Amino acid sequence: MNDTKKNNSIIQKSAIAAIATPVGEGGIAVIRVSGKDAISLVNKAFQGRDLTSLDSHTVHFGKIIDKNKLPVDEVLVTLFHSPRSYTGEETVEISCHGGVLVTQKVLETILSLGVKAAEAGEFTQRAFLNGKLDLDQAEAVADIxxxxxxxxxxxxxxxxxxxxxxxxxxxxxxxxxxxxxxxxxxxxxxxxxxxxxxxxxxxxxxxxxxxxxxxxxxYETGRLVKDGVKTVLIGRPNAGKSTLLNTLVGSDRAIVTEIAGTTRDTIDVDWNFDGLLFKLIDTAGLRETEDLVEAEGVKRSQKAFEQADLVIYLKDLSQAFTEDERKEIAAFQKRAGETPFILIGTKADIEADREWRTEFDLKISAVEEENIKALKTLLKNRALENKHYDASSLxxxxxxxxxxxxxxxxxxxxxxxxxxxxxxxxxxxxxxxxxxxxxxxxxGEITNEHILDSIFSRFCIGK
CATH class of the missing domain: 1.20.120.430 (tRNA modification GTPase MnmE domain 2)
Incomplete structure (x- = not known):
């Protein structure tokens, strides 16, 4: 291993450029150029004031022109002199009109000047190598x-x-x-x-x-906060799993019918509640079946259960409990171990008039949205139970x-x-x-090229 952090010494590598904003139709797009002679290179394609004579952290209006002196686009150019830039190098940010074609044309014009196309995360990697960021801070950029x-x-x-x-x-x-x-x-x-x-x-x-x-x-809390709570909905066919998923996310993401076994495969949907991400997974109904496709869906349901951070077992309250179903719930609770397990009674609006020997965490009606708000709060509380977390937590x-x-x-x-x-x-x-x-x-006081390549490969091209 080698100490790769540089102190009080800015490395000016060859200039690189990339589109730093999402490509598509929009009001403004930004093209970032950084490295040795970045300002003078951009100046060759800039029609306006002489960029090489201007102060750092200033913005200038002009045009980007191609090699034939024809206008490509009207732009605003922002200058950052070394070391007062994100990378520590000479840096230019070109704000042009948004749009796939015009943005690409401006980038191609800059690249034609001898500027290299940036690789994924290369700007942030240069910021790290020049001591502008620690390695953990550089990783935080990607996380944001x-x-x-x-x-x-x-x-x-x-x-x-x-x-x-x-x-x-x-x-x-x-x-x-x-x-x-x-x-x-x-x-x-x-x-x-x-x-x-x-x-x-x-x-x-x-x-x-x-x-x-x-x-x-x-770490366990940090993993859930960063990656989301993998929340698996399981239960017998027609227990209301797909209906509940649709109700939580506010759209028809899963097909709902009265036909048992409609859901044949797991369906993953991201859902945010109170700042926390839940990765909802709707599963095929648990039952013995000779249908090969449905059987594979049940198998995947079992696998999703094993990888869950939070398990919601749904029981249809309009149907009587069978002894097999009681044993099934008890088995799932035991298999869940330390994974939070929530037993929810569904279809409370048509609940049969009978005594339940099983204690439910909550009874709901997804169709009537009865107790849905309470369910959302319950999910968050159970996902983070026994985990200290507040906004100031490290x-x-x-x-x-x-x-x-x-x-x-x-x-x-x-x-x-x-x-x-x-x-x-x-x-x-x-x-x-x-x-x-x-x-x-x-x-990052100690690191090597393998670690750096692994970390910065997660970044987008323009960062």
């Missing part, structure tokens, strides 16, 4: 772009503001100090001089271990960060075990340095 809920945006903004990086750096510095004391002691081993107080070192490592545990405990949302923090914790615990067993400083130092490397991969 791909966020599908307000809570996911909030979590990404916290990371973009550097809160995770600051938190990680605090106890990384503690480990650095401890390692320095141990290794300094090794230099004076012949003089039998001790620089590291073993009790203080143990206390420090125990504190770091506890902080890592607290941070890792936020969450680990990335599996990469989770893995690095888990490995750090393992090295810290190994060092604690070694300390208790009386291992010498040279052995303790091995685990502490390994812990430092793992923590460094979170913020």
């Amino acid at each position: 772009i791909h966020a599908k809920s307000i809570k996911a945006v909030d979590a990404a903004h916290q990371q973009l503001e550097g809160k995770l990086g600051d938190y990680v750096r605090t106890f990384r510095q503690q480990i650095i100090d401890a390692t320095a004391m141990i290794e300094l002691e090794l230099d004076f081993i012949e003089e039998d001089v001790e620089f590291a107080n073993k009790e203080q070192l143990q206390k420090l490592l125990e504190d770091v271990d506890a902080e890592l545990t607290n941070l890792l405990d936020t 969450l680990v949302t990335s599996s990469r960060h989770r893995d690095a923090l888990q490995k750090t914790k393992e090295h810290i615990q190994a060092a604690l075990t070694g300390l208790e067993n009386g291992l010498t400083g040279d052995f303790l130092s091995i685990d502490l340095r390994a812990a430092l490397n793992e923590l460094g991969t979170v913020t």
Whole structure:
């Protein structure tokens, strides 16, 4: 691994360009150009003031002209001098009229000047390499772009503001100090001089271990906030699964008929409630069937159940409970384990007049929208039950960060075990340095090309 962060030194790579806004019909489109001589290169195709003589953070009206001096479009050009730009390099942002053809023509004109087409995430990667962003902040940029809920945006903004990086750096510095004391002691081993107080070192490592545990405990909540709550609707045919899905999302996304077995495959729909994303999965009705297509749908329903973050079992209240159905519900509850399981009675508007031995979490009518509001609140509460979360919560949302923090914790615990067993400083130092490397991969103090390629491949071309 190599330390790829650059301090106080801006690298001006060859100029790159890309469309930075969604391609399509719109009022304005933005084309970003960044890199060595970006301003002077754009100036060759700009009809207006001399861009090379103008101040940073200024906007100028003019025209982009092609190699034959013919106008391509009227534009506004915004200048950012190095290092006061997103990438740290010379940067130009060209605002032209929105539209697929005109935007592409402006980009082609810029590329014809010797500017290279940007790769996915290349602007943000350059920002990281030039020290404008930590690696965790760069990842947060992608998370904001791909966020599908307000809570996911909030979590990404916290990371973009550097809160995770600051938190990680605090106890990384503690480990650095401890390692320095141990290794300094090794230099004076012949003089039998001790620089590291073993009790203080143990206390420090125990504190770091506890902080890592607290941070890792936020991952499950962070995953749900970022990726959404995979919510599976299961039950017997005609229990009202598709009707409930349509009611929650406010549109007819699933086909609803009185014919049992209408849903043959799982249907996935994104639904937001109170800032949290739910990935609703309507499944085929659970029953024995000789229909090969329906049987495959039931098989997929079982698989969706196994991967769920939240399970909703729907029971048709207009139909009597059978003993098989009671056993089925009990079996699903047991199989759900720690996954929240909600038992909902449906068709409450036509509920038969009978005593139920089973305790329902809620009885609803999707058609009449009876108790639907209460159901929505119940879903959110159960999805986040036993998970501390508020708008100010620092969450680990990335599996990469989770893995690095888990490995750090393992090295810290190994060092604690070694300390208790009386291992010498040279052995303790091995685990502490390994812990430092793992923590460094979170913020980017330590990284490699493989990690960077994996991270920035998630980005869109213009970011």
